[in-house]
Amino acid sequence: MIQTPSHRRDPARRIAQRLEDADSIAIATHLGGDGDGWGSACAIAHHFPDKDVRLLAGTPFASIFRFLLPAGIEPLPPDEAGFEALRSADIQLAVDTSEQSRLGEFGAYYEPERTVVIDHHAVSNNEVGASIALIDPKAAATAELVYDVLVCTGKPVGPDTARALYVGLVTDTGSFRYSNTNPHVHRLAATLIEAGVDPEALYGPLFATATPDQLGVLGAALDAIRRDEKLGLTWAVLDQGVHRRFGPLDEYEGIIDHLRNLAGTEIAVLFRVTDEGKVKVSFRSTGPADVANVARAFGGGGHVKAAGATISGDTAVVTEQVLKECRSELARLRSRS
Numbered sequence: 001m002i003q004t005p006s007h008r009r010d011p012a013r014r015i016a017q018r019l020e021d022a023d024s025i026a027i028a029t030h031l032g033g034d035g036d037g038w039g040s041a042c043a044i045a046h047h048f049p050d051k052d053v054r055l056l057a058g059t060p061f062a063s064i065f066r067f068l069l070p071a072g073i074e075p076l077p078p079d080e081a082g083f084e085a086l087r088s089a090d091i092q093l094a095v096d097t098s099e100q101s102r103l104g105e106f107g108a109y110y111e112p113e114r115t116v117v118i119d120h121h122a123v124s125n126n127e128v129g130a131s132i133a134l135i136d137p138k139a140a141a142t143a144e145l146v147y148d149v150l151v152c153t154g155k156p157v158g159p160d161t162a163r164a165l166y167v168g169l170v171t172d173t174g175s176f177r178y179s180n181t182n183p184h185v186h187r188l189a190a191t192l193i194e195a196g197v198d199p200e201a202l203y204g205p206l207f208a209t210a211t212p213d214q215l216g217v218l219g220a221a222l223d224a225i226r227r228d229e230k231l232g233l234t235w236a237v238l239d240q241g242v243h244r245r246f247g248p249l250d251e252y253e254g255i256i257d258h259l260r261n262l263a264g265t266e267i268a269v270l271f272r273v274t275d276e277g278k279v280k281v282s283f284r285s286t287g288p289a290d291v292a293n294v295a296r297a298f299g300g301g302g303h304v305k306a307a308g309a310t311i312s313g314d315t316a317v318v319t320e321q322v323l324k325e326c327r328s329e330l331a332r333l334r335s336r337s
């Protein structure tokens with residue numbers, strides 16, 4: 001049996017009680033809901049089949065998570081019906097975010113007395129007011145906290161609930177590879193498998209989702225890889241030709257990882273021509289190089305190891321300017337060591 005960390009027991013028990021007492025529960029997650037946000041929301045919906053549970057999608061519900069939805073539940077967009085579902089619910093629940101702005105248009109309808117938050121992000125300065133919150137940045141996923149709540153209901157966690165929570169764990173830990181992967185995460189994964197999760201059966205819906213166009217764009221990117229071996233700089237340009245052939249290139253977020261995985265890479269850069277004739281630039285750093293700093297030089301931003309910018313101008317000119325800035329960042333590191 002897995003132990004709930006002691007500091008979470010009291011809020012988990014109180015939230016479980018509130019959920020059990022409610023007839024209707026409206027649940028939203030952050031804009032661009034991911035496997036943890038929707039996994040957490042769907043787990044709660046599965047656990048309370050006799051309650052009126054509504055899911056609120058501030059941005060369109062990603063089709064790859066449809067297999068998690070309980071039969072008969074369709075996520076509501078931010079329109080009059082969606083706002084009314086939230087306004088009339090006994091509990092207004094936010095999962096995987098506590099920030100009002102990240103709840104999108106739904107954020108304005110949360111009322112503190114009815115609001116409950118379950119989240120593992122550090123508290124910001126834009127919180128929704130909540131009557132009870134279970135917030136623990138030490139949790140690898142919100143799904144971990146939802147599990148703590150659901151076990152307090154005394155009703156066993158069923159296979160559909162377990163599967164939705166497992167999806168949250170898998171996605172937020174990068175398939176148990178990121179630094180948030182720890183013994184508790186693996187114990188919870190084991191518990192969920194005992195509750196009926198079939199990990200292999202999740203491979204298809206979660207990871208084998210590429211379309212022929214996605215693989216075509218990936219092929220074009222791999223074909224276009226260039227590198228400066230001495231500096232550890234790797235890049236690829238998806239130009240007008242690729243855009244004409246495959247259409248908008250704004251998605252395809254995973255391609256940059258193939259560039260960063262090339263051995264010896266310290267900075268990876270992917271250039272994509274956009275519909276508006278601008279160039280979308282994604283950066284990854286594998287070591288001490290600060291790509292947020294490089295992105296800021298072009299009006300973008302991000303984290304030290306993952307950043308981006310969208311730049312107006314001719315693709316060849318933009319490419320040269322950005323690579324020059326990357327080279328000076330790498331040269332700066334070299335001179336320091």
Ligand SMILES: [Mn+2]
Nearest residue numbers: 036096142172
């Ligand atoms: Mn999360």
